[in-house]
Amino acid sequence: MTQLTAEGEQAAPVGRASDVPSPAAPSPARAAVPDASLAIATHGLTKRFGSQVAVNDVDLRVPHGAVYGFLGPNGSGKTTTIRMLLGLIEPTAGSRSLLGMAIPQQATIALHRVGSLVEGPAFHPYLSGRANLERLDAADVLADPRTTRVRIGTALERVGLTAAAGKRYRAYSLGMRQRLAIAAALLAPRDLLVLDEPTNGLDPQGTREVRSLIGSLASDGTTVFVSSHLLAEVEQICSHLGVMRDGRLVAQGTASEVRGGGTVSLHLVTAQPEEAAAVLTALGVQSVIADVGEVRGIPGELEPEAIVAALVRAGVGVRSFTASSPSLEDLFVSLTGEGFDVSG
Numbered sequence: 001m002t003q004l005t006a007e008g009e010q011a012a013p014v015g016r017a018s019d020v021p022s023p024a025a026p027s028p029a030r031a032a033v034p035d036a037s038l039a040i041a042t043h044g045l046t047k048r049f050g051s052q053v054a055v056n057d058v059d060l061r062v063p064h065g066a067v068y069g070f071l072g073p074n075g076s077g078k079t080t081t082i083r084m085l086l087g088l089i090e091p092t093a094g095s096r097s098l099l100g101m102a103i104p105q106q107a108t109i110a111l112h113r114v115g116s117l118v119e120g121p122a123f124h125p126y127l128s129g130r131a132n133l134e135r136l137d138a139a140d141v142l143a144d145p146r147t148t149r150v151r152i153g154t155a156l157e158r159v160g161l162t163a164a165a166g167k168r169y170r171a172y173s174l175g176m177r178q179r180l181a182i183a184a185a186l187l188a189p190r191d192l193l194v195l196d197e198p199t200n201g202l203d204p205q206g207t208r209e210v211r212s213l214i215g216s217l218a219s220d221g222t223t224v225f226v227s228s229h230l231l232a233e234v235e236q237i238c239s240h241l242g243v244m245r246d247g248r249l250v251a252q253g254t255a256s257e258v259r260g261g262g263t264v265s266l267h268l269v270t271a272q273p274e275e276a277a278a279v280l281t282a283l284g285v286q287s288v289i290a291d292v293g294e295v296r297g298i299p300g301e302l303e304p305e306a307i308v309a310a311l312v313r314a315g316v317g318v319r320s321f322t323a324s325s326p327s328l329e330d331l332f333v334s335l336t337g338e339g340f341d342v343s344g
């Protein structure tokens with residue numbers, strides 16, 4: 001389970017995130033051992049730009065069929081990680097595999113089954129959505145021209161653009177443009193989609209469109225790896241989460257594992273805060289703070305029932321008692337050290 005200290009430092013990340021300390025001496029490129037049980041696996045993935053370590057010893061584990069939210073503030077290393085996954089840049093150290101195939105050794109086969117949205121394809125403003133996809137498909141040497149028509153029709157259908165396929169690109173809304181970009185990534189059947197900030201710059205309506213599209217792609221069995229700095233976006237659609245901070249993966253696991261990793265705190269309303277604080281301290285509650293009419297603390301492993309019973313035994317009147325986990329937003333702030341944009 002993910003555990004946070006009082007400063008928000010992570011003590012034991014879910015699924016062994018990067019807890020290897022020194023970025024100074026990343027191990028040399030390790031032998032790639034593709035893990036077929038995972039859609040994406042990396043081991044010690046590291047990228048330096050000069051003296052800057054942009055990605056530091058990252059071990060990603062993305063199960064097949066997951067919608068994996070790759071979260072982190074701007075500059076935390078998400079895009080650099082994705083570029084290494086797709087073979088667009090070489091890591092300084094570490095290995096990576098997609099769909100059980102090592103990158104770059106088996107990239108030609110693997111990447112044919114992987115759709116990606118990293119920088120976004122360049123669309124022609126005066127051509128229709130369909131004509132733009134025809135241009136992109138024609139430029140793909142691996143695409144079979146005999147099936148172009150069907151594949152483009154299927155991709156447009158999947159992103160809900162069939163009716164608007166004949167409209168010029170310049171008349172598309174931002175959400176439609178992004179859906180067309182995803183259609184471009186779907187021109188061949190894909191087992192894995194890697195989307196870098198697919199809702200960046202979109203208005204709330206466009207964000208909803210893309211979010212619901214990701215949900216429907218995932219329900220067809222496609223594994224989706226989606227990066228974002230927007231908490232609300234991933235919170236709603238992701239089965240798994242990974243959180244980046246300063247190039248390190250500081251938490252990883254199922255959404256409920258990551259969410260459950262926060263420290264539970266208790267809040268007690270009482271007319272006898274000093275007496276209550278003494279009882280809680282004697283029980284072993286940590287960080288007890290008594291204030292006017294209330295007491296706060298961190299119960300650790302203590303059950304709420306045992307705490308309330310002890311208070312009642314000691315004659316402390318309890319007006320209300322709450323034991324709560326931090327919100328996902330609080331958790332991310334503590335993991336990443338900065339606020340997340342929660343709009344979206």
Ligand SMILES: Nc1ncnc2c1ncn2[C@@H]1O[C@H](COP(=O)(O)OP(=O)(O)OP(=O)(O)O)[C@@H](O)[C@H]1O
Binds near residue numbers: 073078229
């Ligand atoms: N080609 C490059 N040369 C030098 N530094 C780079 C290069 N690409 C990325 N960086 C640096 O690496 C760090 C991680 O950047 P990256 O783009 O991977 O982060 P990010 O989490 O994707 O953020 P954003 O959402 O802003 O793109 C940043 O400090 C960035 O300035």
